[in-house]
Amino acid sequence: MSDFLSNFNKSNYDNTKEKKIQEDTDKEELTNQRATGSSLNEPIDKRTSEPPNKIGPVNVAEPKGDTPNTEQETTSQTRRSQSADETEIDPTYHKKRKRKFLLIGIGSFLVLCILYFGYYQMTHVALPDFTGKELAEARTWATENKVKLKVDQTYSKEVEANKVISQKVKKGSKIKKGAELTINVSTGADPEEKLKLPDFMTMKKSEVEKWIKDNKAENISLIDEYSDSLEKGKAARFEIVNKEVTKENYKRKDKANMYYSKGKETFEKNISVPDFTKKMKTEVESWAKTNDIKVTYEEASSAEIPAESIISQSIAKDQKVAKKDSLTVTVSLGKGYTVPNFADYTQEEAGTAIEGLTVQAKSVFTNNVPYGQLISQSVEAGTQLTSKDDLKVKVYYSAGQPYLKDLRGSTVEGDLQKQFYDEFQSKGANIQYTVRYVDSAEPKGTVVGMSAYNLYVPLEYTVSLDVSLGNLAGASNYAPKSSEKGPESGPSPKNEAK
16 A cells, blocks of 8 residues: 555656546547548547647656656557557448347347247137038047137028038137137027928929928938839829828928839849749749749649649749749649549448548438438539648438337336437437326336337427336336436426326
């Protein structure tokens, strides 16, 4: 500190002050030159340009110890003078400097804009116009661009189902990824709306199609079908699928069919007919179903062709037919049986007349057919019977006129019912009897009298029988069994007491 104060004398102070004044003067001259527009290339002479009041160097005697400082000051002034002589001032310096800063600012701004634009482009996406397009297309776009899609559904007759009616954000707008986009989608016309159905039967097909399109009645189907009776294009019929729905309460959701004629169907004859002879019926059925051929089956007996096999066909082998054509085949029923005229056989021969037939031969009483002759047979002579038919035949022969035998003394009351049934009633004669109990020495229950016997009687006849009570002297101790007692058995015969 003492060294610093010792070096800081009056001479140093004056030199420092002079240096400060010189620097201020140089700055002022430079400013004046710029203001006056004088050339900066001219060297500045400090000696001629010093202001009058400039304080020159003061020659003051300094102590020997201060000589280095004086030399340093002189050297500094010399260098400053040389530097001032060599300095040239550019008048466009400030403009260039301003332009430089301006360009740097513009460049920085552009860089920031580019960075922001790139970021905006990466995080936002341009929205297309989905109006009138399919919902699936909007979903695909939303998935690819990471946009949440909110779908509002609305009934619409003008816009088809699953197509976009409108969107909340306009076409071309930028939407941020991850944001939500709301679109309004059509679900088609209201299915619950009632429709007033016109008379389709009086309308042309083109008119019906237009009505369906205008009213969005997609559940009404137009069906063409072949018809043998209607010309092509004619209305055939209108049917509502649900039978509970009528034309008056028909709604758009109800299904209905409108049929139109395609005319008579014609097919090319390109189907070859096989030879079905001796083949099974099932083979014909399968072929007919595959080729859509109408087959009529007839039946006949055959001793050579097994049952369920084909005997003959109406169309020969290898002939060509078309779809819907008809074919008739005859199917074997196996061996047949011809019913004979049983008048040519006796009752005993009838049972074995035809092998394979079950013949039930029976004799019945008649008033006008001689004994042993044929009265009737259940199946007419000459009829062909097959395994498909009932092979039982009933044949009736005449037993002549009923003959009433003498039953006295040999018949007991208990045998009367069976005897009259076997002899008369089972053979068609309604011969009845009545019983009258009488006093007699014959065993009790014995037939002791008849109103008629040993003679021919008509088919309708009643005979009166006397049956012994066995109550007179000399009567036998024989007593009929309980099953042979007259009053307790028989068809309630009429009892008469003598």
